[in-house]
Amino acid sequence: MNAAPFIDNLIRDRRSKRGFLDRPVPIDTVKDILSTASHAPSSSNTQPWRCYVVTGETRDRVTRAAVAEFRANHATLAPEYPFFPQPLHEPYGTRFNTFRGQLGDAQGVHRSDKAGRLRDVERQFLFFDAPVGIIFTMDRRLEWASFLCYGCFLQNVMLAAKGRGLDTCPQQIWSLQHHLLRAELGIPQDEMVIAGMSMGWANNGMPENRMALEKTPVEQFASFAQ
Structure with missing residues (x-):
């Protein structure tokens, strides 16, 4: 059986x-998800990943502390590694701004609404209410x-x-909370904090979970020599 359509749809449907x-x-x-994921390729099988899974009371404790830390020190929190160059050059700057505008519209938060944007960031430190x-x-x-x-x-x-019906959100912003x-x-x-990830059953009634993102056509990012 040709598994390509299933795999292709899995990749395209992940959001x-x-x-x-x-x-x-x-x-x-x-545990099954992480065990399966560990079959990812790594240079000379070095397998550099380490995972800290939080659920239940531990998740609640960590998220409460992270939100409080963000509210108190959001202007001075610094990640373990730079996320983007400053300024972010083209075409990446346009893609970034287009996405941020689209996300803000879906959430009902205008780019000029600084308080609203801070509330949106706080939701990241709640793992967007995901159970994992x-x-x-x-x-x-x-x-590197x-x-x-x-x-x-x-x-x-x-x-x-995704293959198990779950959804995720990778969140490099958790590197801000490494301390x-x-x-x-x-x-x-x-150990360097690389990222966090929310995992659970998505609430697809939320507009931000139904956004359709434009992807660059293959002709614009790939060249073919024969």
């Missing part, structure tokens, strides 16, 4: 969801090439979740 239902996810399902939150770390002594391996692993996590996460989860200093 970052920013709102979840109050419906638990069995921890064994999360995952924090991803990597040994900081590794080189290991980020390539990590990207393969994260995509596998999201696709394995708090070390205290709350016992993450050692020699």
Whole structure:
């Protein structure tokens, strides 16, 4: 049987969801997803990923602390690694601004509404109400090439979740909270906080979960030599 249509649809149907239902996810399902994802390729099989899964009371404690930290210190929080160059050059700047405008419209938050935008960021530190939150770390002594391996692993996590009917949202913004996460989860200093991820059953009644994002045609990003 040709599995290509199933795999293609799985990839195309995966979306970052920013709102979840109050419906638990069995921890064994999360374990299966991570076990499957661990078959991602990595340079010389180094497998640089480490995961901290939070649910229940631990998730609630971490999210309360993260929201409080953001409210108190949002202007000074700094990530473990730069997210974008400043300024963000073209064509990436236009893509970024188009997306932010589209997301703000779906959420009913105008770009000039600073208070509303801060409330939107706070929702990220609630894992968008998903029942499962995952924090991803990597040994900081590794080189930047290991980020390539990590990207393969994260995509596998999201696709394995989607194949089980679950949705996700990868969130690099959790790197802003690396000091708090070390205290709350016992993450050692020699591990860099790469990202977080929300996982659960998406609430597709929310407009931001129904956005259709424009993807660049293959002719614009690939060249073919024969």
